[in-house]
Amino acid sequence: MIRERVQASIDRCFALGIEQGLWTDAAASAYTVEESRREGQGDYATNLAMVVAGLEKRRPREVAESLLGLLIDASGVNSAESAAAEADNLFAKVEVAGPGFVNCFIRPEVWHSVIPEIRRQGAEYGRSQLGRGRKVLVEFVSANPTGPLSVGHGRQAVLGDAIARLLSATGYVVTREYYYNDAGRQMRVLGESVRARYLELLLWPFTFPEDGYQGEYIREIAQALVTEQGEALTTVTDYAPFTRKAEEVIFADINHTLARMGICFDNYYNERSLYQQGLVDDVVAALREKNLVYELDGALWFKTGELGLEQDRVIIKSSGEPTYRLPDIAYHREKFRRGYDWLVNIFGSDHIATIPDVLAGVKALGYDPERVSTVIHQFVTLVRDGKPIKMSTRKANFVTVDQLLAEVGVDATRFFFLMRKADSQLEFDLNLATRQSQENPVYYVQYAHARLCSVFRQAARQGLGSTSEVALDYGRLELAEELMLLRTMAAMPALLASAAQALEPHRLVFYLQDLAARFHGYYNRHRLIGDDPGLSRARLALAEALRVVLANGLKLIGVKAPEKM
């Protein structure tokens, strides 16, 4: 809000400068207005003069002086009458600094206006209409029901969920979708594994499949079948009923795990339905029509080489079965046909290779690949006592999300998974995550919220309840720390917008840690409730705004905002 006003003000001066022949319009939309990073460099700074100077071969500081003149004329700052200037006057001071920055100092009253704004908007504060109602489909987890969710899935689940939350907070209409396939080879092996365990339990002869699923959960599923069906299935040679049971149990387990983390999907999309509706054949026909496929060695190849990729790819094997690419392409086309404007996929880094093929397919079918975004996340390493825990999917000795949740709890799990950007490998320190005190960053943020709530309880005991706006004198908030807190809170909507746009929820996590730190520092240095009722009320209103911002932020990453700890 305030940032936009500063931007608008500088934009006006830029236009004015063009009118007056001070510079050309070459720098239009090339310059930026940023929050200053350092104390003493104002609240916002623009590099306009440097950009202009660069394009027009002039001296940056000279250009900056011209801009400064325009800003001063426009707003009457830096003069004794500045207080009497027009009401929407933003600046207390503007100056040229460094290599040619123009620093803008915002009047405290402008910062103060953040508090009533936040109090008015409450749970809505920070949200925006950036997405303008565009429909986004976020596909994530998408694990086939062959076993419990592992830690890697957990990262993806939390990441996808947080991205979905961010997008819907910024004006997108979001659908969360889980794509799965219950018909492939994996599922057959799964059924065979269960069948073997079933026969084993009933002391029948059995052979366990070579690359069967070794986990204990297979035995549990087999045991359930024994309990329900007795020996009725011993003569069944087909693995289908075993697969069906396994799928049912495992999906229930996966959903239970997701629900524990506060994650639920709007839709589960079964790959099989693509075949049943003939959509896979459709794609083949469409590609054939565009002359983008050919047969070789009994297989059908997609001319991805012609579409800019390294080599052509098989989409139908010589056995007649499609490869995974074909349904993937059909699925993506279907997402577009269902009316989504933006497709967001969350994939593990082991699926990187599949992306170019799918995009080539999407493009070949006449859809814009730019409207597909894929977030690739790297692997998770669990660390205990400074040593990585070895995991292997094959031997089923991986740590499940359920085990992780049991050990560190939902809040720490979610927070830790979101502390790193998706691109970096994530080291999950179990000792740190389970520490109930001190260094744990989850509690650090939550504690700030609980502490604020505690102050409100104290205030209520002293008869300082919620105060109406008219009775508040924000002018009493004159400490640098208070203005800094206001400035940080004012930045939240823009932060959420950029985090959503970039699909990077970790930015919000860092923001919350930063805000909590600023608050804790302020709290330790100054009393919110003191002898001066007017000051106390103003500070309590500030505190209320802080609580709202923390609560809204925590909500977006799916972490509880406790009132007591």
Added chain:
RNA sequence: GCGCCCGUAGCUCAGUUGGAUAGAGCAACGGACUUCUAAUCCGUAGGUCGCACGUUCGAAUCGUGCCGGGCGCGCCA
């Protein structure tokens, strides 16, 4: 060998899309509770931003080439 990702304090990582004197947490050391929650705060120390060139007013950020780590490179998914 090729493609993608990563390389920043002892450790784990940020760094607002190219900005000013590179930041945080943990670990280390020294301090602060008779007052709103010490799950907190304050201070000290810690750096050749992997290396080398280049692009320009300006580079941790962009380009090229090396070095080191991860993930891929199937008629598996």
